[in-house]
Amino acid sequence: xxxxxxxxxxxxxxxxxxxxxxxxxxxxxxxxxxxxxxxxxxxxxxxxxxxxxxxxxxxxxxxxxxxxxxxxxxxxxxxxxxxxxxxxxxxxxxxxxxxxxxxxxxxxxxxxxxxxxxxxxxxxxxxxxxxxxxxxxxxxxxxxxxxxxxxxxxxxxxxxxxxxxxxxxxxxxxxxxxxxxxxxxxxxxxxxxxxxxxxxxxxxxxxxxxxxxxxxxxxxxxxxxxxxxxxxxxxxxxxxxxxxxxxxxxxxxxxxxxxxxxxxxxxxxxxxxxxxxxxxxxxxxxxxxxxxxxxxxxxxxxxxxxxxxxxxxxxxxxxxxxxxxxxxxxxxxxxxxxxxxxxxxxxxxxxxxxxxxxxxxxxxxxxxxxxxxxxxxxxxxxxxxxxxxxxxxxxxxxxxxxxxxxxxxxxxxxxxxxxxxxxxxxxxxxxxxxxxxxxxxxxxxxxxxxxxxxxxxxxxxxxxxxxxxxxxxxxxxxxxxxxxxxxxxxxxxxxxxxxxxxxx
Amino acid sequence: xxxxxxxxxxxxxxxxxxxxxxxxxxxxxxxxxxxxxxxxxxxxxxxxxxxxxxxxxxxxxxxxxxxxxxxxxxxxxxxxxxxxxxxxxxxxxxxxxxxxxxxxxxxxxxxxxxxxxxxxxxxxxxxxxxxxxxxxxxxxxxxxxxx
Amino acid sequence: xxxxxxxxxxxxxxxxxxxxxxxxxxxxxxxxxxxxxxxxxxxxxxxxxxxxxxxxxxxxxxxxxxxxxxxxxxxxxxxxxxxxxxxxxxxxxxxxxxxxxxxxxxxxxxxxxxxxxxxxxxxxxxxxxxxxxxxxxxxxxxxxxxxxxxxxxxxxxxxxxxxxxxxxxxxxxxxxxxxxxxxxxxxxxxxxxxxxxxxxxxxxxxxxxxxxxxxxxxxxxxxxxxxxxxxxxxxxxxxxxxxxxxxxxxxxxxxxxxxxxxxxxxxxxxxxxxxxxxxxxxxxxxxxxxxxxxxxxxxxxxxxxxxxxxxxxxxxxxxxxxxxxxxx
Numbered sequence: 001x002x003x004x005x006x007x008x009x010x011x012x013x014x015x016x017x018x019x020x021x022x023x024x025x026x027x028x029x030x031x032x033x034x035x036x037x038x039x040x041x042x043x044x045x046x047x048x049x050x051x052x053x054x055x056x057x058x059x060x061x062x063x064x065x066x067x068x069x070x071x072x073x074x075x076x077x078x079x080x081x082x083x084x085x086x087x088x089x090x091x092x093x094x095x096x097x098x099x100x101x102x103x104x105x106x107x108x109x110x111x112x113x114x115x116x117x118x119x120x121x122x123x124x125x126x127x128x129x130x131x132x133x134x135x136x137x138x139x140x141x142x143x144x145x146x147x148x149x150x151x152x153x154x155x156x157x158x159x160x161x162x163x164x165x166x167x168x169x170x171x172x173x174x175x176x177x178x179x180x181x182x183x184x185x186x187x188x189x190x191x192x193x194x195x196x197x198x199x200x201x202x203x204x205x206x207x208x209x210x211x212x213x214x215x216x217x218x219x220x221x222x223x224x225x226x227x228x229x230x231x232x233x234x235x236x237x238x239x240x241x242x243x244x245x246x247x248x249x250x251x252x253x254x255x256x257x258x259x260x261x262x263x264x265x266x267x268x269x270x271x272x273x274x275x276x277x278x279x280x281x282x283x284x285x286x287x288x289x290x291x292x293x294x295x296x297x298x299x300x301x302x303x304x305x306x307x308x309x310x311x312x313x314x315x316x317x318x319x320x321x322x323x324x325x326x327x328x329x330x331x332x333x334x335x336x337x338x339x340x341x342x343x344x345x346x347x348x349x350x351x352x353x354x355x356x357x358x359x360x361x362x363x364x365x366x367x368x369x370x371x372x373x374x375x376x377x378x379x380x381x382x383x384x385x386x387x388x389x390x391x392x393x394x395x396x397x398x399x400x401x402x403x404x405x406x407x408x409x410x411x412x413x414x415x416x417x418x419x420x421x422x423x424x425x426x427x428x429x430x431x432x433x434x435x436x437x438x439x440x441x442x443x444x445x446x447x448x449x450x451x452x453x454x455x456x457x458x459x460x461x462x463x464x465x466x467x468x469x470x471x472x473x474x475x476x477x478x479x480x481x482x483x484x485x486x487x488x489x490x491x492x493x494x495x496x497x498x499x500x501x502x503x504x
Numbered sequence: 505x506x507x508x509x510x511x512x513x514x515x516x517x518x519x520x521x522x523x524x525x526x527x528x529x530x531x532x533x534x535x536x537x538x539x540x541x542x543x544x545x546x547x548x549x550x551x552x553x554x555x556x557x558x559x560x561x562x563x564x565x566x567x568x569x570x571x572x573x574x575x576x577x578x579x580x581x582x583x584x585x586x587x588x589x590x591x592x593x594x595x596x597x598x599x600x601x602x603x604x605x606x607x608x609x610x611x612x613x614x615x616x617x618x619x620x621x622x623x624x625x626x627x628x629x630x631x632x633x634x635x636x637x638x639x640x641x642x643x644x645x646x647x648x649x650x651x
Numbered sequence: 652x653x654x655x656x657x658x659x660x661x662x663x664x665x666x667x668x669x670x671x672x673x674x675x676x677x678x679x680x681x682x683x684x685x686x687x688x689x690x691x692x693x694x695x696x697x698x699x700x701x702x703x704x705x706x707x708x709x710x711x712x713x714x715x716x717x718x719x720x721x722x723x724x725x726x727x728x729x730x731x732x733x734x735x736x737x738x739x740x741x742x743x744x745x746x747x748x749x750x751x752x753x754x755x756x757x758x759x760x761x762x763x764x765x766x767x768x769x770x771x772x773x774x775x776x777x778x779x780x781x782x783x784x785x786x787x788x789x790x791x792x793x794x795x796x797x798x799x800x801x802x803x804x805x806x807x808x809x810x811x812x813x814x815x816x817x818x819x820x821x822x823x824x825x826x827x828x829x830x831x832x833x834x835x836x837x838x839x840x841x842x843x844x845x846x847x848x849x850x851x852x853x854x855x856x857x858x859x860x861x862x863x864x865x866x867x868x869x870x871x872x873x874x875x876x877x878x879x880x881x882x883x884x885x886x887x888x889x890x891x892x893x894x895x896x897x898x899x900x901x902x903x904x905x906x907x908x909x910x911x912x913x914x915x916x917x918x919x920x921x922x923x924x925x926x927x928x929x930x931x932x933x934x935x936x937x938x939x940x941x942x943x944x945x946x947x948x949x950x951x952x953x954x955x956x957x958x959x960x961x962x963x964x965x966x967x968x969x970x971x972x973x974x975x976x977x978x979x
């Protein structure tokens with residue numbers, strides 16, 4: 001490909017044509033609005049909005065769809081922070097500290113830092129895209145079944161390890177999630193598992209229904225427990241802009257996790273959920289104040305937000321450089337641009353460099369636009385918190401059901417939604433970590449299929465673990481992440497013991 | 505009591521999963537036992553975790569489940585039960601009487617439950633308005649095929 | 652002024668004429684279609700079936716082929732099963748997209764519906780299926796690959812998506828069977844999507860893969876992997892160097908077709924109406940553009956031909972599934 005500055009500049013000028021700017025703005029806005037609804041993530045948002053692109057220029061259509069994509073990512077974190085109801089897998093990590101921040105009266109700051117982190121993460125990734133697209137695409141190809149299987153194991157172990165001191169609860173939560181993911185037809189053999197004879201279940205349980213159930217419905221039900229308590233002083237939404245101190249705390253996490261998210265996004269089949277969760281656990285493990293995580297630590301929000309937006313940009317690399325859709329969302333986009341007569345593949349870069357660079361530049365401008373839009377919206381969005389909960393909760397419930405309907409067009413999903421609403425309620429009451437369950441549902445079936453394919457490709461377990469340098473590295477990282485909590489508490493005890501003995 | 509029930513329940517779920525996994529149909533293609541490997545693995549991890557959890561709880565002896573106390577006081581249990589009923593009714597009605605009417609009923613039901621009967625006027629307005637707006641936005645603008 | 656009156660009079664006459672000739676033309680079917688038409692895409696938005704349905708809806712409307720408005724309805728689930736179950740209970744104002752899944756779902760024991768219960772209205776498109784090997788593969792041609800499989804059926808890892816019993820899988824099974832390979836021992840790795848298959852072939856994690864030509868052509872042209880055979884009856888324009896199975900000495904032609912299905916018990920008049928509508932539609936430029944963009948081939952057959960075609964397909968699939976070890 002080679003980096004041709006002239007082509008990049010040409011792309012920039014095509015991007016700032018009024019019409020293309022209009023598509024960026026429209027897509028970003030629509031994406032933000034749709035993404036804010038519980039259960040409607042980027043993939044659904046684009047799928048629903050595809051009819052707009054009929055008859056459009058392929059380049060403009062691509063710009064529009066990409067704008068919807070990251071618009072929906074921004075929007076998804078809005079509802080994660082304000083209502084604890086993520087719209088998609090990649091927005092889940094934003095609830096860990098974003099929602100506690102909002103409850104502490106820092107909603108405005110949480111929204112602002114998430115927009116800034118997303119912008120910086122996105123920009124880092126766009127630069128990465130320009131410099132590294134081709135070599136990274138071929139690196140991603142080295143990930144075979146064994147590598148993916150171990151990457152997923154590593155991510156799960158990092159999330160389980162987050163529940164410090166309650167790791168066993170994390171394991172139980174993870175197992176339940178994995179169990180859910182085994183429902184449906186087994187790809188490798190065509191055998192039906194745990195479907196109870198229901199046609200709808202043969203395709204498995206959509207992880208988004210589980211997310212909406214546990215977060216949106218579960219959260220509302222959980223609040224029923226305290227709804228009769230006298231309302232305290234009115235929750236303040238805090239300042240809209242972040243303080244210097246907050247910026248200092250989140251600066252490095254944002255910059256560190258942009259590249260992390262970008263690299264994971266490039267891998268076809270990994271995606272934003274894995275990227276943001278890994279970033280979150282990375283930040284928690286290296287943080288000096290890990291106990292603040294989960295209680296509204298600003299870096300716990302900034303890190304995954306930077307990461308998931310970078311992953312969204314990274315996911316375009318396999319799509320544009322090799323014609324491989326790396327995620328559900330890029331698959332939908334790919335399908336749509338094929339309808340418009342574009343042939344994505346390894347030749348796209350060579351045959352249509354102008355289009356590719358226009359697109360890359362549009363991501364630059366789109367991210368800038370979205371930050372402005374989202375910061376402008378902060379003032380309006382925090383008003384949601386002023387809505388009396390007695391009115392807000394029914395509306396969230398209704399939106400949860402509609403979001404669910406758009407996923408499968410079947411009321412069977414409603415029953416699943418209700419079940420997981422109560423599962424979420426009980427997990428919250430029993431203080432069980434939810435994240436391992438959700439992540440397990442998201443990656444479970446891929447993880448199993450990769451495991452089974454590895455069994456075919458390699459003679460035995462040792463063969464899988466030592467298949468390549470990548471797998472060996474992943475195995476070591478898994479062991480470290482599971483062992484780290486024990487190690488650090490042991491070190492703390494030793495240190496404490498030492499101090500005590502010195503004091504004596 | 506609660507703190508013993510959960511681990512026992514987890515172990516029990518693991519055992520059920522184990523039995524079900526063993527009884528999965530054999531595959532005609534490739535490895536006949538292929539479909540059961542992964543479920544078996546999960547079941548075993550779950551059983552082990554359940555037992556470890558039980559032992560931990562047994563050792564700990566202290567635990568606070570403030571949330572469960574909330575279940576015994578006030579209207580909370582009633583809220584949970586009634587909203588469960590409403591959700592189930594909604595599920596049944598959705599395909600029968602269509603999106604718009606069932607959603608109005610569902611929303612109105614929840615609002616009357618939470619917001620109280622005294623504000624009946626605003627409840628009805630909110631229910632109708634929100635249902636109509638979403639029906640229009642999804643059905644017409646986004647062309648989602650709603651019943 | 653006179654001019655305007657003249658134009659007005661002329662257009663009035665034209666409208667009258669148009670109306671009366673319209674009435675004359677519709678004499679037979681004036682009763683059909685009576686109300687809005689429903690068009691079922693048995694999939695969620697964003698997939699090929701949904702896109703096809705919406706494209707047909709758009710062409711039918713813009714080219715004014717049908718007067719009644721047509722609404723696309725998504726009924727995803729069970730490889731089309733949910734949508735076709737819905738169709739089986741409707742009257743002649745509902746149509747659905749179908750494909751060979753209608754036949755294979757039943758043969759694989761995943762559905763009680765058979766194609767015979769419905770009224771086949773048309774076959775519209777086909778895609779051809781390619782078999783590709785990775786770069787640096789020891790198998791230069793499809794014959795090499797098949798010789799190896801004959802020696803040791805389990806020695807080659809073959810990537811397919813998105814499930815066993817689909818066209819990509821069965822076309823390979825049919826070719827192998829025709830060549831004399833023991834097809835029950837073939838070693839398939841099943842991926843979730845065509846993109847995943849492509850990735851694994853590019854990365855060399857499988858030895859061969861089967862996918863639609865529209866998915867693999869660009870990679871072949873760029874020299875990222877090599878297509879060794881296609882399931883078409885003759886070589887394709889865009890891939891002049893790729894032989895068909897027949898040329899490789901394996902006598903098969905295997906289309907991956909899509910068509911239109913009507914509910915049970917449609918009348919002769921209703922069938923005639925759709926024969927006319929679809930034969931008109933496939934001649935439009937926008938339809939041809941759609942085919943080209945998606946890499947589909949025109950495969951139009953009217954209702955009677957389609958009925959016969961489905962019967963042949965059913966026999967072919969029955970035999971294939973019986974022998975592949977897939978049958979429940």
